[in-house]
Amino acid sequence: MGIQDIIEGKKQWRAHVARVKALPPDYQIVYKEMQKYLFKVGPISLPDGPLLPGVVDFFEEGVAAGKGVVELIGTDVAAFCDDLVKDSPTYADVYQASISAEPGTHEK
Template identity: 70%
Template sequence: MKIRNIIEGKKEWRAHMARVKGLPQDYQIVYKEIQKYLFKVGPVELTNGTGLLSGIVDLFEEGAVLGKSVLEVTGSDVAAFCDDLIKDSKTYADIYQESVDQEVRKAMKKVTDKTK
């Protein structure tokens, strides 16, 4: 990765976080929890720019302008809201699960090859 790309990425991230700081306090709290959740279980693409996270900020900004509480926007189960956002995305958990399955298949093949 080129230095210019890194610098540009940092600028984008700072601008993104400035938008988050402009949200009402309750929205900021929920956004930070969503961010933590997605960084732990989220899609692989999440680290490529701020697309999904920017979309959440767009949604939150709109909800705030309409005078809605943050839980009116996300629903009371914020984790379910996150899961719905990433339901069609490949996650790090999926990648890990695939690697475990692959290792088990390799090990089982070795065992069956030895018994022949």
Template identity: 35%
Template sequence: MTTGSNKPKSRYLQYLEIVTGSLDEKKRWRQYKARVKQLPDDYRTAVEALERYLMHFGPADGAGAMAMFEDLADLFEQSVADGTPIRDVFGEDPVEFVEAFVANYPIGQYRARERNRFTSAIARAAGENTATEERTDR
């Protein structure tokens, strides 16, 4: 393990990361939250609502989730700069928007794996040939 300056991390930092997770990911999270805090109130409220939703249904791994949250901050910062109304960002169905947004981040999506597993199991139960389809239930 190395720090940003290419120096080896101390044994203490190595153990700390084992217990708490990557310190770099925590730094990225704090930077993301600072960016969100700078948004106008209505945009910040929308981002925080979307963030809560994504905590439950978004990518589960740290790197994938951080890329998604950073892209979310980019999207809303650009929307503020362009004067795009919140409803124009989300459209009429916010759930449809978030599902399309999350689909761009497949890493750690247990739901996508489980959907594929479920669909394959039903196809097999129905006697359909699934040999040519990708098997995700192993």
């Protein structure tokens, strides 16, 4: 990864954060909670994958439709996040596989 890739990544992240800040306050609160949860238990591809920008797209559509954030995702943020990543390998899966492996073997 070169310096140009790092600069481009920062530009994309700043644009993403600006989109989040443009959401209504209740959407911002829920997004931040989702982000915290997903960074703890989410998929391995979360940092450079389409999940977080997709959530912002979904929220922007909800705002445009005049819906509240609870109407979109329900009252259980963790359950909503779990449904989003149910088919993706997570850091927890990798950890579980590493402790379940036979001693002396190395998984790649």
